[in-house]
Structures are given as C-alpha cells and as structure tokens.
Amino acid sequence: MSRNFRSPMPPDSTTTPVLDAFDRAILAILQRDNTVAQREIARAVHLSAPAVQRRIRRLRDSGVIRAEVAVLDASRLGRPLTLMVEVHVHDEHPLRTAGLRERILAEPAVQQCHAITGEADYLLVVTAATMAEYQDITARLFGGDDNVRRFRTSVALECLKAGLGVPLA
Amino acid sequence: MSRNFRSPMPPDSTTTPVLDAFDRAILAILQRDNTVAQREIARAVHLSAPAVQRRIRRLRDSGVIRAEVAVLDASRLGRPLTLMVEVHVHDEHPLRTAGLRERILAEPAVQQCHAITGEADYLLVVTAATMAEYQDITARLFGGDDNVRRFRTSVALECLKAGLGVPLA
C-alpha cells in the first residue's frame, strides 16, 4: 500500500480518537458523578453496558479522562483558607524558573498553578489552615529564590464555584 | 471560662463529626483515585471492608466528600483555552451583585469563582474553545451589568498543576 512514511492523521500528538456523541454523553455523566453504574449509563445513552465499558476504557487509556477522584471539603478538613497568589519573576526562562516550578509541583498546598499572560507570570491557588501556615508555604516556595521578584496574595472571602468541569455542549 | 452562653463546640455549623486517622487515610486514597476497591482500601488502612464502607458512607452523607467525579482533559475536548478573569465591581453589596453571581453560577464555562480581597473583587477561571467564544462568554456574564466596573483577563499559557486535592498530613 501507498502510505510509506507517515499517516495523514492530523490534529494532535497522541492520536486523535474522535469523540462521538456517545462518548460525550458518557463523559458528561462521569464528570458530574462517576459512581453511577455502567448499566445506568448504558440506559441513559441508549447503548449496552459492555459498549459503555469499552468506551470508558478507551477514554481512560487515551487520557481524555485524566483522573477519577473524590472532591473533599477543605474547610471540613481544617483548611478553611484559600489564597490566590500572583507571582512575578525576573526572568521567565525555563532554566531560571525550573526550581520554582519543581517546588510548586511538590507542594501539596498548591492546588493549581498556571503560567499566565499579563502583569504577573504565575497564578497559584493555595489552601492553608491558617495565615501562619500560609506564610510558611510562601517561604518554602519563594524564600530563597532570587528570581522571584514579588508575589501578591489575595484571600478568598467566599467560594461561589469550584470545579474542573468541562462544558460538553 | 466565663463564657456561659455558647457551647465549647468549636469549628462549624453542620455538626463536626471529628475525623480520625482512619477517615483521613481513606480520604487520602479516594481523593487520589476513587476507583480503588473498598477491599483494597481496607487492606491499606488496616480495617475491615464493611468498616471502610460505613466510613465512606458517613463521609459522603456528612458532606466531607463533596463529589465523586471524573476529571477530563479540556484541550482534548475542544476547549484548549483557560482564562483568568479579575472582575471589579462598583458596589459589592449582595443585592447589587446578585445578578452577576447568578449568571456566573449558570455559566458552565466558568469553572471556578471566588470573591477575593485586594484590588479585584472576583477571580474567575474560565475555559473556552476560542477567543471569540470567550468574548461571547464575557458578554453574557458582564455585558449589561452596570455594576461591573471592569474586568481584566489573563490567558493561561501553561497549566503546571490543576486539581482540588486537599493536603491530609
């Protein structure tokens, strides 16, 4: 056959599996509640249970489903504080930020971290039990790093919404 | 001493259930991966399977476990953009912000929203397929609201970390 070097498969790196309406319907259910039985999902999306199982498996293996987790109430676990931290660095070069990024990844109190455009370079979401603990965390993260120019903290007064759900129109 | 009008019961409103080390160990597992079988959890925390089951149920019912969900890869689902939005309002009074809050809650593209201290009043995390769609979203959220003074958008260049995990030291 005629294809001797590469496939015509286009869009992205890890082989695009093409999600159809069934997959999306399944994902919509699972990202809301992943405890619902496959049989029930099957009835909801009009498919047989094993078919649903196969699709879920595929979605897991292909990485569309990144994790299946329980979401806990931080304040009920002694961590009532959520802090938003804008970090400014002197030099955004990967080699100069490697240490910072490593510490951020290693710090469990950091829930989220994005490199962003605009004034600040990074935005973190941090949970803490007390302000004193938050100071310890920032000391660990930014303390001895002379590439960190400054960081600005906002305290979350109220959480209106907190999730990772993706719209699946 | 001398405070004779309230009970010594401290932390919060909905009856503090006191989580022991077993509960925390179970939660630590579930917030990492809630597909592990109860039997395996039982072995890991040195408890019987029915005991684990009972504890999980309690944690669910009491709201410590707020949700059990699949986390999806937004970029694999056609939403490669994450935006951070700082919203400034004229008046923070609940009555003046009620509409805004309602629209935020109703908008699936808004993953997270916190009321915060500092310069801005709200910080949102929004996902979008394209910048054009993001503009539509902001139009819906802020468009006709004369209490919204301004909003400042940062585009997420890279996601180093994204989760809702709570440290359970």
Place this chain on the structure above:
DNA sequence: AGTGAAACACGACTAGA
C-alpha cells in the same frame, strides 16, 4: 466484625455494518 446474597464489572464470543 464476619457472613451471605444480590448487583455489578469485566472477558470471550457471536453477529452485523
């Protein structure tokens, strides 16, 4: 806490598009 019964998930197989 341990045992039982029911439900569920998972694998091999068959059939159809």
Place this chain on the structure above:
DNA sequence: TCTAGTCGTGTTTCACT
C-alpha cells in the same frame, strides 16, 4: 475490519446476623 450486543464468570458491594 471495527463496533455493538449477548452470555458467563469473578469480584465487589450491601444488608443481616
């Protein structure tokens, strides 16, 4: 050839003692 459906088995979970 790939994908859905049916059946059978093992495991998990839930209710009961």
